[in-house]
Amino acid sequence: MVRKTLGLLTVLILWSFALKADDGSRLWLKYDLLENQAYRKSVSKAFKKVILTDNSETSKVAANELAFALKGLTGKSPLVVTALQSDLSTSKAIVLRIGRPDGVENEEGFEIISSKKGTTITAPSSKGLLYGAFAFIRKLQTQNPLEFTFTDSPKVQIRMLNHWDNANGTVERGYAGSSIWKWFELPYRIDPRYIQYARANASVGINGASINNVNASSRFLTTEYLEKIKAVADVMRPYGIKVYISVNFRSPRTLGGLDTSDPLDPEVRAWWKAKTEEIHRFIPDFGGYLVKANSEGEPGPQDYGRTHADGANMLADALKGYEGVVIWRAFVYKADPNGDRFKEAYNQFKPLDGTFDKKVIVQVKNGPIDFMPREPFHPMFGAFPKTPLAMEFQITQEYLGHSTHFTYLGPMYEETLDTDTYANGPGSTVGEVVDGSLHNYPVTVMAGVANTGSDANWTGHPFGQSNWYAFGRLAWDHTLTAEEIATEWTKMTLSQDDEVVNKVSDLMMRSLPTYVKYTYPLGLHHMMGEGHHYGPQPWLAKSGRPDWTSVYYHRAAEDGIGFDRTGKMSDALELYAPEVQKKWNDPQKMDLNYLMWFHHLPWDYKLPSGQTVWNELMTRYYEGVKEVEELQKEWNSLGGKIDRETFENVKGRLAIQQKEALWWRDACYLYFKEFSKLPLPSGLQEPNRTLEDVKDLEKIYHLR
Known part of the structure; x- marks a missing residue:
């Protein structure tokens, strides 16, 4: 028995995206239509239908996406059908099959x-089929040979x-317009961009979204907003994405009318349990709570x-009986002029290692200060064997030139x-901490x-988009490399031409080191404009x-520059394993990109590069400017080889x-x-302006 399963609504939404200008x-x-005619013909000939053996909504999404991709890449629409196992004829077809192949490590x-x-494409679950479908499409977009066997499983759970x-x-630290969530329209109107957002996330394996600011408003826990969040969750669910809510810890007082929000108070605990039950009535697969406290x-x-x-643990108790x-978040620090913010999260959380409920994950920023363009890894990642640690990266460019700088x-x-x-000896990478393989974490998050x-x-x-x-x-x-990801993204987004792909991938790989040179060379950090975090x-x-x-x-003074964390200004280096301390303790042997994170050195101190601190610092600033000019020239050479709208956009930025x-x-x-x-x-x-001239530039951002 065979029947068509491609839903009309989904088809219309997908094609609405395809018909837009680039x-x-x-x-x-x-x-887009594959330019390599021989490859396009091979794909068109090999795949004339998509066969489903599972009738779940997520499997249907996978089949629809495959059909949509094949239509665009080849110009020919495949037939999408469901079939019993006994009806299968895999010739000239892509078959989506539920099962557990050897080497597939999880659902x-x-x-x-x-x-x-x-x-x-075989997977233990419909989510696996969805990720497999996108992986197969990615191989077609990047024109991989059609003969291959590929097995893959995610290393991190959430x-x-x-x-x-x-x-x-509004979006805090957002530089691409207003929020995509139309709270004043929900739940009655579903913006089609929600589906595009879900597709994009599913295509790279993202399976969760906390939808509101960690500086949270209690409003998101009201019944009014839970109805809205439910509408978003219903759109995300077929794409394998769970919704999370950032909560304000004072909510029992602001919403519940209680006199306290003390986590050990019985009434407070009862309020959170009742609220959690209410959330699950709206969102049965609720992902859980994200907390900044x-x-x-x-x-x-x-x-x-x-x-x-x-x-x-109070919130974990409220979630008992649910999957969430x-x-x-471990982003905590005190205002201590004599202290070192570098140490604050470690000092507050280290004594608690092993005391958290098994439902709790502590989310740690990649570095110890605050998403600087280049930071040493956070010392917590080397010191918490009993508490699952989540990695928190920043995709938005808060300290990286917002949306005008190419990084x-x-x-x-x-x-x-x-x-x-070195948490468990050599080879104990941050990635192995985060994926749980080093300490056998029960839950893992990135x-x-x-x-x-x-x-x-x-x-x-x-x-x-590439970030x-x-x-x-x-x-x-x-374990993937940034370079192979850059090449992959370029082929899927900008061009299939080998010369263009190689040049763009090279520009991408050079962009961050260039930014660091003209902003924070030698490990300088946190020197951006106050409040808006833009400019110097x-x-x-x-x-x-x-x-x-x-x-x-930066501690700049007549005696030198840099923050000594080897014991003179702070003993923060001691938070790391001895092997890491050795790597960063000696300015003559360490990576100079981290120099001023750990050392305060005289201006005339001679570095292993052969230059003094002053000369090395200034040389890097000037090299950074020159490298931006080189990026401009090389990008301009791509005129006519990349979509004009994209080309002009990047050229202006x-x-x-x-x-x-x-x-x-x-x-x-x-x-x-x-x-x-x-x-x-x-x-x-020498610059042709004074210090007061550049100070005046920064003042503009604070004008009312």
Whole structure:
């Protein structure tokens, strides 16, 4: 018995995306006609139908996506049918089959056996079939040979985006327009972009989304908003995505009318249990709670003399009997002018290792300060064998030029995940901590702070899409390289031409090191404009907290520059394993990219590069500006070889970047020169403006 299963509504929605101009809205799911005619003919000939042996909604989504992709890539529409196992004829077909092949490690894994005569995608679950379908489409988009066998399984269980979106439509640290969630329209109107968003996430294996800001409003826990969130969850579910909610710890008081939010108070605990039951009436597969507590003014258990574990375990208790988890952020720090923010999270959480409920995961930023362009890995990743630690990366470019600077973040993610913590001896990488293989964590999580907004291309800068893509691919498999991901994304998004692909991939791989050179060379950090975090402000000495200033971190003075964490200013280096301490303890042997994270050195100190600290620092600032100019020239050489709208978009942003690279260079040189009293290295030209001139540029951002 055979019947068509391609739903009319889904077809119409998919084609609505295909018919749009190439404004970036399709992301990397661009199923344009394959230019290689021989390859296109082979694909068209090999796959004339898609056969389903499972009738779940997610399996139907997988089949629909395959049909949609084949139609776009070959120009010919395959037939989509369901069939009993006994009816199967795999010739000239892609068969989606439920089963557990050898080598598939979990329910979301899959096996693809492909040939020119037909292909079978087998998985233990419909989610696995969906991921297998997208993996097969990716191989077609990148024109892989049709004869292959491929088995794959995700290394991390929960792979999620964290949205810092607010109920009023704004996005904290969002640089691509307003929120994609239309709270004033929900639940009565479902924006078609929700489906495009779900498709994009599923295509790279992302299976979770916390939909609101970690600086949370209790409003999201009201019945009114739970109805809205339910509508979003219903759209996400067929794409294998669970919805999470960021909660305000004071909600029992603000919503429940209680006198306290003390996590050990019986009435408070009862309120959270009742609220959790209510949420599950709307969203039976609710993913769980994400919590920012006792951080930057947010309420938390410490307000009542309790610990982070007390607060997290209370919420875990409320989730007992459900599949959901509690993700508790470790981004906490005190305002101590004599302290070191580098140590705060470790000091607060280390004594609690082993005291958290098994439903609790502690979410740790990749570095110890705050998403700096290049940070040493967070010391917590080497010291928590009893508590599952989630990785929190930032996809949105808060400290990376927002949406005007070209910075592909794949190398940052890869470098962090591949770094050895020595937690269990050599080979104990951050990635192996996060995926649970090192400490046998029962639950594993990798999260990315999203920059998906209402801009047509979702991310503002066209290459911002590559950071979303790279995060998803590495959350699925952290052993992939940033370079192969860059090549893959370029082929799927910009061009199939080998020359263009090679040049764009090279530009992507160079973009982040270039940004670091003209902003934070030699391990300088946290010198951006106050509040808005855009542009340079190394002179910032007064703020709402001492650790929100720049001078707190760079410690520039006549005797030198840098934050000594080897014991003189702070003993933070001792938080790492001895092998890591050895790697960063000696300025003559360490990677200079981390130099000023751990050392305060005289301006005339001679580095292993042969240059003094001053000359090396200034040389890097000037090299960074020159490298942006080189990026411009090489991008301009691609005119006519890339979609014009995308080409012009990036060209304009690179012009802004070049101007602002000069701003960073001049501001930092002119400011630090006041302490070093030294001239520029030979061959470098003096800026044609003064320190007051560049300070005036920064003041513009604070005008009312």
